[in-house]
Amino acid sequence: MVPKVIFGNGCLSQLGEILLPKRKNSEAPFIFLVDDVFEGSDLVEQLPLLFNDQLVFISADEEPKTDQVDALVSRIKGEYTEMPSGIIGIGGGTLLDLAKAVALMLTNTGSSSLYQGWDLVKRSGVYHVGIPTISGTGAEVSRTTVLMGPEKKLGINSDFTPFDQVLLDPNLAKGVDRDQWFYTGMDCFIHCIESLNGTYLNAFSQSYGEKALDLCREVFLGSLAPSESREKLMMASWHGGMSIAYSQVGVAHAMSYGLSFLLGVRHGIGNCMVFQHLGEFYPEGVALFQKMKKKHGIVLPTGICSDLGNDDFDTMISVAMGLEPLWENALGKDWKKTITPQKLRGIYEKI
Numbered sequence: 001m002v003p004k005v006i007f008g009n010g011c012l013s014q015l016g017e018i019l020l021p022k023r024k025n026s027e028a029p030f031i032f033l034v035d036d037v038f039e040g041s042d043l044v045e046q047l048p049l050l051f052n053d054q055l056v057f058i059s060a061d062e063e064p065k066t067d068q069v070d071a072l073v074s075r076i077k078g079e080y081t082e083m084p085s086g087i088i089g090i091g092g093g094t095l096l097d098l099a100k101a102v103a104l105m106l107t108n109t110g111s112s113s114l115y116q117g118w119d120l121v122k123r124s125g126v127y128h129v130g131i132p133t134i135s136g137t138g139a140e141v142s143r144t145t146v147l148m149g150p151e152k153k154l155g156i157n158s159d160f161t162p163f164d165q166v167l168l169d170p171n172l173a174k175g176v177d178r179d180q181w182f183y184t185g186m187d188c189f190i191h192c193i194e195s196l197n198g199t200y201l202n203a204f205s206q207s208y209g210e211k212a213l214d215l216c217r218e219v220f221l222g223s224l225a226p227s228e229s230r231e232k233l234m235m236a237s238w239h240g241g242m243s244i245a246y247s248q249v250g251v252a253h254a255m256s257y258g259l260s261f262l263l264g265v266r267h268g269i270g271n272c273m274v275f276q277h278l279g280e281f282y283p284e285g286v287a288l289f290q291k292m293k294k295k296h297g298i299v300l301p302t303g304i305c306s307d308l309g310n311d312d313f314d315t316m317i318s319v320a321m322g323l324e325p326l327w328e329n330a331l332g333k334d335w336k337k338t339i340t341p342q343k344l345r346g347i348y349e350k351i
């Protein structure tokens with residue numbers, strides 16, 4: 001679990017005092033990895049850079065990759081003689097995952113792709129802080145950092161992955177556009193549905209999942225004021241992430257990873273594109289999703305898979321079916337009896 005968290009509008013102003021005791025010396029910098037959507041914004045002016053600290057703007061147009069992590073790590077190692085005092089990630093799931101991965105790979109040898117999987121990381125990373133600016137993924141609280149590698153899209157899941165400190169400032173999510181707000185928010189909703197309907201469910205996951213689901217209903221079906229909606233979605237994301245920490249995601253995530261691997265479809269929208277066709281697995285969840293989508297006038301793209309050939313479908317199916325824990329959570333140990341390549345191809349064709 002994340003050992004330290006602060007919450008509240010404007011709490012970004014406390015970052016300086018939080019970092020101060022963590023600075024090893026004036027040669028050991030803090031590296032701020034910031035979504036480039038904030039270039040030239042007030043947020044950047046508030047960041048407490050000192051000495052040789054560095055601000056790196058990173059585009060979230062593409063989701064994080066293992067070679068991108070490796071390149072950032074070798075750049076930091078090349079530029080400084082001392083190991084950094086810490087890494088601060090500011091942005092959505094993309095930037096949060098990059099920050100976690102860079103922090104881990106500064107102290108673990110080899111390429112980050114060697115650590116994609118479960119509990120392969122040997123050493124704790126450098127101190128790392130997460131500051132989400134869009135809510136839904138739960139990346140701020142989870143024990144994974146999802147990376148696209150040469151062979152697979154898979155997380156580095158380990159006890160060393162979670163942030164040492166998280167700062168939840170709902171004001172930072174003010175500028176998110178409506179479609180992206182919905183897609184990333186639905187990631188949280190889908191985490192809840194997949195966790196609460198999974199065979200891995202236990203009282204720990206259920207308690208967080210139910211709370212997150214209630215908050216999602218309030219945010220997406222209620223009539224909250226914008227500031228209250230931002231606050232509640234930020235906490236929904238947190239609880240949704242906690243829920244899957246002790247269970248797993250399910251069918252939508254497995255299939256969305258396939259879409260993402262082959263076509264670069266982003267996580268939030270990809271989950272939505274798959275989830276709408278999963279009525280047979282999650283009937284109540286899909287009905288609720290359709291209601292939310294309608295209320296917010298969201299129109300999902302169609303025909304994404306219409307030009308694909310057999311090899312393309314096979315690639316997506318093999319990425320999806322390779323995520324065994326997700327299927328086992330969704331359908332139990334005998335999942336292979338229901339889930340066949342033909343079955344998945346049928347669903348991909350609808351997308």
Ligand code: NAD
Pocket residue numbers: 035036037060061063064091092093094095097133134135136137138139140142143144145146172173174175176177180183184187266267268
């Ligand atoms: P994102 O980080 O990719 O950002 C989506 C878009 O929103 C980007 O264009 C970004 O620039 C923009 N944005 C972010 N904050 C903004 C703000 N305040 N104002 C205006 N624009 C803003 O989106 P995401 O959905 O948060 O993250 C997706 C990533 O998270 C994927 O890479 C996925 O694999 C990962 N993920 C990780 C976990 C985990 O547990 N580690 C869980 C789920 C998803």
Ligand code: ZN
Pocket residue numbers: 137187188191253267
């Ligand atoms: Zn997700």
